[in-house]
Amino acid sequence: MDLIGPTSQSFISQRTRLHFADWGNHEAPPLILLHGGRDHCRSWDWAAEELRNDWHVMCPDLRGHGDSGWSRTGYYPIMAYVYDLAQLIHQLELAPVTIVAHSLGGNISLRYAGLYPDNVRKLVAIEGLGPSPKQVAKRREKPFDEHWREWIESKRKAASRQPRRYESFEAALLRMRDENSYLTEAQAQHLTLHAVMRNEDGTFSWKFDPHVHVWPPDDLSPEDVHQLWSQITCPTRLIYGNDSWASNPEKDGRIKDFGDNVSLTSYDRAGHWVHHDRFDDFVKELKAFL
Template sequence: MERDEWTDRLDSTTVTVDDHDLEMAYADEGDGQPLVFLHGIPTSSYLWRRVAPAFTDDYRVIVPDMVGYGESTMDDRFDRSIRAQEQAVADLFDQLSLDSVSFVGHDLGGGVGLRYAVHEPEAVDELVLSNAVCYDSWPIETIVDLGLPATIEGMDVDELTDTLESVFRGTLYGDADDAFVEGMIEQWASEEGLVSLSRNAIGTNTSHTTEIDPSAVTARTLLLWGAEDEFQPIEYAERLEGDIDDAALVGLEDATHWVPEDRPEAYREELRSFLGAEQ
């Protein structure tokens, strides 16, 4: 699926974050129990193009672009930390009248899901964390560098997209899919996008996961991890498994940080099996 085809299926609404009204884009398809997929940095809802659509026959599938990403607001006037993203997602859930959800989060989206599951235990029925930021596992050096104003001031759009292309092609398992790489880079290919990515990067605040006690998670939890991730190593998933009472760890071989793209079929199978276990 090309990125344009994906973005054509997105709606948008206004969410409030720290008294800022921000446009948030999201896909909302299917009926049944709400199943939310949330991406991380520097991706977008397009990360889930090979996973989320497979669940629309059985679930109400909701796939947001975090604020500052994808088709959501990118201007330079608001916090993009996972604390703020949690607030944005919670407002979206309220607007969509979602009393409870099954929450699937990757990377920063996993950090948002972890916080939300701790703060709103009655609102999360199942929690799936994939190569998620947690504890003090993040941010990685590449993201820290992008968050430095001096880095962005000395970088033009072409240099940024070249850097991102190198990161994706160098870390995806096997041959990278051109549509995926181009789709992830396209959102940042403007001056507004360049600044937005920098602001997203500088908003990566370790305190927002170190302040959370994973043992407070009451939701049934699946740690569905790319086993060869160099950014969020599987040892952090093992630590989460030990701290969360009802947690199971599945490590997918031949998958790095971008596990929904590296192993989409296996990811779908493991997720469907986990979600179906309580039906």
């Protein structure tokens, strides 16, 4: 008999217990659905329900997100997330694995696929290329020591700031709706339900660690990241929303850093969360590509 929903599983990476939702069907090919920043694994539930009959679907919570542990140091470099993904694939012996990822999850997955091209069967990245060339150029206008001073100050603020508390679930739900006006009421309700924890005083707070906001300045250079993109060998689909703030790589030139195995689609009436905003069309495209 099919499960009503996924089971909660965990693995250890960097001395931290990390959570993932496992949708069963273990004899099927493995498929990882990886969420974005300040999100959680249950944001993939609708997609997982569509795919679970043909795939062994696993949806990890990134460290510091959802039901995964927080970094003890509050330090969240992107390559630490890449290590966690590598550990999940290694420990569960999933390679070659198919990956569908959003935003930060896409950034992580593209780097992993460049590091271990033989381990990824196919890859879909929804707005996952990171900062645009304009943002990179603007960042380079500041000397490196200024970036580090800003990071230290931001870390201090994060350490002294208590997670925001909402007096009611409805108040948190309203905040979710404000973040993405394309969400239906049912989508917003579900996403908020799995995004909040209830505090001892009865208020609600988001599950993610406040320190995930504070990006350390010592990431790979854009040139190194682009080198990893060029090493991806699996069929790769990049997806963008035409109403999103994210920069489309066909327009800003970054798509040239990939090989001939990459393709791109963009959606009208969709923002940063294409997989929510145009769900039916997204799933149709996803099934055809996979």
